[in-house]
Amino acid sequence: MSKKLSTESYKGVRDFYPEDQALLNYLCATMRSVVERVGYVEYHASILEPSELYKSKGADNEEIINDQSYTFTDRGGREVTLRPEMTPTVARMVAARRRELGFPLRLYSIPNVFRYERPQRGRLREHWQLNVDLFGSRSAAADAEVIAVAYGLMLAFGARESDFVIKVGSRTHINSIAQDHRLDDAQTKKLLGLLDRKDKISETDFDTGLRELGVNKSVLSPSNVPEDIAKMLQDFGEAGINNILYDPTVVRGFAYYTGTVFEVFDTHPDNNRALFGGGRYDNLTALFDDEALPGVGFGMGDVTIKDFLSVRGLLPPYTPSTQVYLAVVAPELALRAQTLAGALRRAGVNVAVDFGEKKLGDQIKTAGKHKIPWLVVVGEDELASGTFKVKNLETGAEEPVAEADLPAYFKK
Numbered sequence: 490m491s492k493k494l495s496t497e498s499y500k501g502v503r504d505f506y507p508e509d510q511a512l513l514n515y516l517c518a519t520m521r522s523v524v525e526r527v528g529y530v531e532y533h534a535s536i537l538e539p540s541e542l543y544k545s546k547g548a549d550n551e552e553i554i555n556d557q558s559y560t561f562t563d564r565g566g567r568e569v570t571l572r573p574e575m576t577p578t579v580a581r582m583v584a585a586r587r588r589e590l591g592f593p594l595r596l597y598s599i600p601n602v603f604r605y606e607r608p609q610r611g612r613l614r615e616h617w618q619l620n621v622d623l624f625g626s627r628s629a630a631a632d633a634e635v636i637a638v639a640y641g642l643m644l645a646f647g648a649r650e651s652d653f654v655i656k657v658g659s660r661t662h663i664n665s666i667a668q669d670h671r672l673d674d675a676q677t678k679k680l681l682g683l684l685d686r687k688d689k690i691s692e693t694d695f696d697t698g699l700r701e702l703g704v705n706k707s708v709l710s711p712s713n714v715p716e717d718i719a720k721m722l723q724d725f726g727e728a729g730i731n732n733i734l735y736d737p738t739v740v741r742g743f744a745y746y747t748g749t750v751f752e753v754f755d756t757h758p759d760n761n762r763a764l765f766g767g768g769r770y771d772n773l774t775a776l777f778d779d780e781a782l783p784g785v786g787f788g789m790g791d792v793t794i795k796d797f798l799s800v801r802g803l804l805p806p807y808t809p810s811t812q813v814y815l816a817v818v819a820p821e822l823a824l825r826a827q828t829l830a831g832a833l834r835r836a837g838v839n840v841a842v843d844f845g846e847k848k849l850g851d852q853i854k855t856a857g858k859h860k861i862p863w864l865v866v867v868g869e870d871e872l873a874s875g876t877f878k879v880k881n882l883e884t885g886a887e888e889p890v891a892e893a894d895l896p897a898y899f900k901k
């Protein structure tokens with residue numbers, strides 16, 4: 490006999506069995522409802538992009554392109570990449586139709602993205618990522634709106650203000666520090682990299698890095714808040730939002746950010762890390778077009794938010810889309826069970842029908858494995874009398890219900 494294939498999925502990606510898929514659907518539905526409420530509309534694109542999209546200027550040193558991309562050559566000799574993020578794609582799409590699209594333009598999408606990372610808690614090789622982006626405004630109010638959407642998402646998932654903080658940083662501020670210290674491009678990049686890795690390296694290494702660049706640590710004091718950010722934080726405070734803070738060391742990894750950047754952090758001691766983030770990128774569309782179009786947005790991954798919710802018991806219990814299971818006492822009755830199911834379905838009830846090949850007890854077990862809440866027994870007697878035994882599979886309670894009353898029974 491030949492060696493059997495492994496049933497394991499490819500390393501770092503997930504299979505979504507119905508319960509997993511239901512959870513992903515819940516996450517996506519919550520995301521959609523929050524962002525649509527603020528006027529963001531959905532777009533979509535292919536997973537495949539020409540590799541050059543990620544190799545453009547500014548991107549050459551980035552780990553995500555060099556070490557983490559899934560890139561291959563297609564049959565026509567073109568270099569193709571599975572998108573590691575959505576921002577270059579949305580920038581491309583907006584640049585392509587900039588004359589027709591109306592600005593400010595609010596867009597969202599929930600793509601799956603691929604990064605060749607070492608799989609670990611919160612990091613996989615494929616994840617789903619809500620992307621919320623606002624194009625065509627340089628106003629600080631646009632930055633504030635996007636941050637408010639991130640805040641609103643957290644509350645919609647059931648988080649309290651004390652469960653998370655949003656740390657806001659400023660690339661503009663870091664660039665001016667670089668200018669004041671006469672850092673060249675390479676040194677500025679070093680400074681950004683150092684700040685981005687701050688939480689992953691020791692304080693001594695961080696201090697040494699700063700000293701090598703000749704940057705005094707005091708210029709990175711959180712009390713030295715840039716004016717525009719101070720104003721934003723004050724507005725948030727007046728709106729009753731108090732967990733948004735300035736943190737000069739938040740810079741984020743991508744080279745395309747140009748202004749405000751932010752990162753949402755979990756405050757739970759067992760899950761104390763960044764959940765998601767984003768920022769302003771005013772020059773990305775210039776890759777396609779001479780006129781740059783400003784953008785600001787963020788990406789929120791499904792893996793990190795799921796960990797956050799799970800640690801706090803905020804994940805909803807699974808309920809399958811199937812509401813009712815028809816157990817069929819004998820195979821000959823299967824057709825008549827289908828007729829009954831048809832009537833229920835027309836009334837808007839989701840019904841699955843057994844084929845009557847197994848004993849009633851086994852059919853009940855099957856319905857239980859599927860976590861279907863209701864079971865109806867279809868036997869000769871029930872069909873003759875028009876009254877059916879309805880079993881609540883959660884409580885085990887049983888009740889006779891007339892056929893005509895069944896749809897209403899399951900809809901209550």
Ligand code: HAM
Nearest residue numbers: 574576612613616764765766767786787788790792793
């Ligand atoms: P990012 O920080 O690379 O930003 O990713 C955004 C979020 O996606 C992360 O904070 C995290 O929640 C999730 N994520 C990233 N990598 C992984 C992974 N390997 N496994 C699981 N989750 C992951 C961006 O991608 C920017 N393009 C976001 C953006 C949109 N900026 C402006 N608009």
